[in-house]
Amino acid sequence: MHPALSVVVFTTLSGAGLGVLFLAALLQSLAPLPLSRELAVAPVAVGAALLVAGLGSAFFHLGRPGRAWRAFSQWRTSWLSREAVAATATLGAGAAMAACMWIAPGGTGATTAAIILAGCSVATVYATACIYTSLRTIPAWHNAWVAPTFLLAAGLSGAAVFWLLLSFAFWRPGRAEGLVFALAAVGFALAKVGYWRHIDRHGAKLDTGAVTGLARFGSVRPAEAPHTEANFLLREMGFVLARRHARRLRPCAVVLCGVAPAVGGLLAFAGLGGTAVAATATLSLLAGLLVERWLFFAQARHVVVAYYR
Amino acid sequence: MTALPLPSPRKLGLVIDLDTCVGCHACAVACKEWNEQGAFGPLPDQDPYGAEPLGVWFNRVHTYEVAAGNPLPPPTPARAIAPAASAAAAAPAQGMTVHFPRSCLHCEDAACVTVCPTGASYKRASDGIVLVDEDKCIGCKLCAWACPYGAREYSEVRGVMQKCTLCVDRIYNESLDPADRQPACVLACPTRARHFGDLGDPGSEVSRLVAAREGYAPLPELGYRPVNRYLPPRPRRDGAAAADPAAERFDASRLPPLLRWADRLLSR
Numbered sequence: 001m002h003p004a005l006s007v008v009v010f011t012t013l014s015g016a017g018l019g020v021l022f023l024a025a026l027l028q029s030l031a032p033l034p035l036s037r038e039l040a041v042a043p044v045a046v047g048a049a050l051l052v053a054g055l056g057s058a059f060f061h062l063g064r065p066g067r068a069w070r071a072f073s074q075w076r077t078s079w080l081s082r083e084a085v086a087a088t089a090t091l092g093a094g095a096a097m098a099a100c101m102w103i104a105p106g107g108t109g110a111t112t113a114a115i116i117l118a119g120c121s122v123a124t125v126y127a128t129a130c131i132y133t134s135l136r137t138i139p140a141w142h143n144a145w146v147a148p149t150f151l152l153a154a155g156l157s158g159a160a161v162f163w164l165l166l167s168f169a170f171w172r173p174g175r176a177e178g179l180v181f182a183l184a185a186v187g188f189a190l191a192k193v194g195y196w197r198h199i200d201r202h203g204a205k206l207d208t209g210a211v212t213g214l215a216r217f218g219s220v221r222p223a224e225a226p227h228t229e230a231n232f233l234l235r236e237m238g239f240v241l242a243r244r245h246a247r248r249l250r251p252c253a254v255v256l257c258g259v260a261p262a263v264g265g266l267l268a269f270a271g272l273g274g275t276a277v278a279a280t281a282t283l284s285l286l287a288g289l290l291v292e293r294w295l296f297f298a299q300a301r302h303v304v305v306a307y308y309r
Numbered sequence: 310m311t312a313l314p315l316p317s318p319r320k321l322g323l324v325i326d327l328d329t330c331v332g333c334h335a336c337a338v339a340c341k342e343w344n345e346q347g348a349f350g351p352l353p354d355q356d357p358y359g360a361e362p363l364g365v366w367f368n369r370v371h372t373y374e375v376a377a378g379n380p381l382p383p384p385t386p387a388r389a390i391a392p393a394a395s396a397a398a399a400a401p402a403q404g405m406t407v408h409f410p411r412s413c414l415h416c417e418d419a420a421c422v423t424v425c426p427t428g429a430s431y432k433r434a435s436d437g438i439v440l441v442d443e444d445k446c447i448g449c450k451l452c453a454w455a456c457p458y459g460a461r462e463y464s465e466v467r468g469v470m471q472k473c474t475l476c477v478d479r480i481y482n483e484s485l486d487p488a489d490r491q492p493a494c495v496l497a498c499p500t501r502a503r504h505f506g507d508l509g510d511p512g513s514e515v516s517r518l519v520a521a522r523e524g525y526a527p528l529p530e531l532g533y534r535p536v537n538r539y540l541p542p543r544p545r546r547d548g549a550a551a552a553d554p555a556a557e558r559f560d561a562s563r564l565p566p567l568l569r570w571a572d573r574l575l576s577r
């Protein structure tokens with residue numbers, strides 16, 4: 001599939017934003033940090049800003065952005081519509097929680113909004129993942145690895161951004177936080193490796209013989225193309241990354257979003273989780289997630305390609 | 310609404326004969342021509358006379374070479390109907406060329422419809438035709454991702470998704486002569502390889518054709534349950550048999566007298 005930059009950026013940024021919102025909501029409902037209300041609200045604002053930036057970049061990916069409001073209507077069947085509804089609900093709950101934290105810190109209003117926000121942010125990431133997993137036409141997406149890796153990526157990048165923000169307020173992660181972060185990074189890298197092994201084995205089973213139904217007559221090979229110029233299908237779905245490029249990019253992704261953040265987490269465990277470490281871990285993680293998300297598209301083969309080659 | 314309607318008894322669709330299709334692309338051109346001025350708005354091309362023209366076609370005609378060799382078993386051996394079962398079993402001795410027109414199969418379980426976030430894509434309850442309301446489409450392209458048959462193409466010029474309408478603006482068009490109330494591709498086909506009708510009615514001409522030739526739809530494993538059917542190529546005459554050396558044997562004694570005399574004269 002063609003890795004449209006706007007979609008790659010959208011899913012990565014909005015995932016990080018949703019992760020930040022989820023963690024802010026979790027902290028607010030379980031154990032609010034002893035912070036001034038400005039500092040407490042800051043992560044909510046940053047999370048919402050990341051989410052809005054992501055939504056904006058998806059918005060400009062549309063052919064007719066002016067009609068985007070219609071995308072709220074078909075939540076009964078469409079995961080894309082559910083994602084739009086959930087993302088909007090998340091923004092609403094985030095605004096409500098921030099308002100309560102500002103007006104009445106420690107009140108039940110903030111806690112209630114936080115619980116709703118936590119639910120909505122998880123639902124949004126899950127809906128995004130389901131847009132991909134629901135497509136039977138793309139085996140690299142239609143499998144059980146995708147939703148957990150999306151959720152894990154959102155949580156991990158959200159935690160990194162959250163850590164970076166709080167480090168500006170001289171907050172330092174404790175041993176437990178550092179360890180959990182390091183383990184999550186390793187877990188995410190392992191999940192990606194598992195995913196890649198899965199798609200290498202079950203990537204593209206349907207060949208030209210299968211999609212034409214002519215396999216029973218012998219081996220089928222395209223002899224003449226249906227059109228001499230490109231078309232939408234070849235531009236959108238015809239992008240298949242060369243294997244050797246993938247072989248180089250996968251280790252990059254593992255180092256950037258697995259190894260480096262895990263080292264950062266261990267440093268935090270050792271009491272060295274300052275701003276420099278947080279910033280390095282966050283930037284490395286976000287860069288790695290962009291590579292990983294780019295590969296997620298570039299390596300996914302749509303079955304329609306088999307009509308052509 | 311992008312929820313699929315309850316299955317209707319009427320299932321309009323196409324039956325395409327891969328045995329007689331000669332790959333002339335007349336259907337594709339007739340489709341483009343009709344729909345350029347059809348009820349669903351134009352099919353404009355980007356850079357039409359330039360170096361890299363790009364535009365929407367509802368119908369694309371592929372050409373495949375089927376090599377002789379290990380044929381796979383037919384996908385539905387249980388549904389054995391005499392002539393086609395033999396067609397399925399016969400691997401071409403020398404390989405064959407098959408032309409394969411590809412367009413929307415108006416699936417019964419059309420995921421292209423259910424993924425649509427706006428309600429622009431829908432399946433008609435009355436006859437099963439799958440359409441895009443181009444005034445509602447936001448051009449998110451998700452439906453094209455969901456279609457395994459490559460039936461949906463996005464118009465860069467119009468910013469919306471476009472697809473085969475089964476010429477819904479012809480088949481019910483009372484200003485046309487009744488004989489012309491058929492999809493443009495069906496009327497254009499010079500070998501009559503394309504047939505239009507109600508595949509939900511087992512007695513219809515198209516249904517009987519499908520039964521007699523064991524029509525199929527590709528990719529049943531994906532579960533989209535297309536309405537359209539393809540008729541598989543018939544077994545090709547074996548080229549080697551045509552060059553039978555026995556036919557070359559010449560027995561002068563069995564010729565009529567005049568030719569026998571001529572043969573004797575010429576053999577001197």
Ligand code: SF4
Pocket residue numbers: 412413414415416419420421422439455456457458459460461472533535
């Ligand atoms: S062929 Fe594609 S566009 Fe047509 S109904 Fe089936 S899934 Fe939808």
Ligand code: SF4
Pocket residue numbers: 424425426427428429430441445446447448449450451452453469470
């Ligand atoms: S491109 Fe248009 S028709 Fe297709 S899913 Fe998006 S809104 Fe629906």
